[in-house]
Amino acid sequence: MTATQPTLAETRDSDPIIHVRDVHKSYGQVEALRGVSLQVKRGEVVALIGPSGSGKSTLLRCINHLETPTGGVVQVAGHVMGYAEKRGYLRECNQRTLARQRRSTGMVFQHFDLFAHRTALENVMEGPTSGLGEARGAARARAHELLALVGLAEKAGAYPSELSGGQQQRVAIARALSTRPDVLLLDEPTSALDPELVGEVLDVVTDLARQGVTMVVATHEITFAEDVATTVYFMEKGSVVESGSPREVIRNPVEARTAQFLTHISAARTATT
Amino acid sequence: MTANVAVPSPTKRDEFAPLPPIKAKSRISWSRVLTLVILLWVVIAFVVGAATNERLDWGAVATYLFDPRILEGLRTTLVLTAVSMAIATVLGVVLALMALTKDPTPRAFARTYITVFRSIPPMVQLLFWYFLAAILPTITIGIPFGPDLVTFDTNLLITQFAAALLGLSLGEAAFLAEYIRGGILSVPRGQSEAAAACGLTPAKTFFRVVFPQAIRVILPAYGNSLISQVKNTAMVFVIGAGDLMTEAQLIYSQNFQQIPLLIVVSIWYLVIVVILTQVQRRIENHYSRGYTRRTEKSPARRQPLTADSDRPREVTS
């Protein structure tokens, strides 16, 4: 891994960086995921679309094990998340190992969730220093670079409460990149933003995609998905209904439910603009 | 009358009917002057009465204020407060964490502990630990129904000072545990999830992200507890633990100058509490980092109605 360049584009091999195998997740009676499988290769940008409650967030949170799947396994960058191999068996691993495994993913949340008691710079330094145990000096230098990358170099000293929603989400993107993850997981990164702030965040995400950062993005921004995604998955009721290139899924959906969702969402869009 | 009449726009002033000129409110508020006079009279009457009454022996107050025995008692009071609060804080954090785990065993233990120790008056606890030595001459640590490992002589183990510490800290821990638990719960779950997503272990997440934010919520209640604890230490005079109150009592039981000595004691408690209040304010300011906008230094400063922030929000592409 390169030390100073904030770009993540690296081609180690052609293996999928994320391999989700038949993942199930239930909350009591609610089945949030009913056997989802997907593969993400290095440099791919996967868009998850689908109605609210279809399981997009749950899938993303199962990938980095913020939620433990009730069935199936997730492999990220080679390791089976939440497990460690011991004498030929996979056993549930401890929290320390899980924390290390999570470092191959970076996550951007719908509601930003920046550390409220830390400045923008400190937010971006927290993962490298407290998580990876890097020296503060190096972490600070890199945090400044990442803030510059998202266009917020001059906001380094600002607290989250002093930033607009769009600025907070861009800091959150810098924070997610700070641990040099193999893949970025974004859960509806613009859903909580005022309409005029959506663009600045999507621009940053688009830039990262162009630089070859691997990502999985849950989104309702269909135009963005069409422009940026290499693969689109349409989810409904905890299952993947349809997947393929944006041209296939968004332009010429095979499944009636996909087509219905797309007309519904574009109608909602034209109604607001 | 409509609200927009009050804000005449300079460009369109002519469209509105002219208003009568506004006369500034009188600067002298007679009700305030009356309040001032009454309260000033109360205070002066009290101070003069206290100062001129010969039976309140102010000379004795001055003599005993810095009496070596009193200063020794003051030292003990401060040590008792500091050590008992330190024990109570550590124990309180442990109990709060036990109460918050998913594991039912520590949760039940914490709940029981908190219920029991919050219910028993501190004075009773104090006497309990003090007299424990009388009924249990030795304390043995060992395997139940099995061999003994260590045996202590209770009279040596539980000195007056130790009994005072136990009585003051075990009950206090139960209260602090509840404040700390509330503080931890007040930190949104998204904060710890974000920390976990950044690769922080649960321990790092707690100490770097959750606890610093919980402290902000805990501090006001904690400060009050600390101030109560300073005063609670006065109870230990019943077991003669050598605090400020014990020393004062020892002196006035010989010379019968109860009132001057109680005034001496009151002055010292007042000094301690005033200092602690200042320290508390400083610490609270420190931990409100990120929650108060630093541009609003003084809350009294008026912001113009139109500007939503005094720093322009820049546009970045």
Ligand SMILES: Nc1ncnc2c1ncn2[C@@H]1O[C@H](COP(=O)(O)OP(=O)(O)O)[C@@H](O)[C@H]1O
């Ligand atoms: N923590 C939870 N407890 C119970 N049910 C949940 C929880 N999280 C999600 N769900 C349920 O799982 C389903 C999928 O939710 P989610 O993954 O958030 O969907 P999406 O992100 O696509 O809107 C929903 O029915 C939701 O109510």
Ligand SMILES: [Mg+2]
């Ligand atoms: Mg969601």
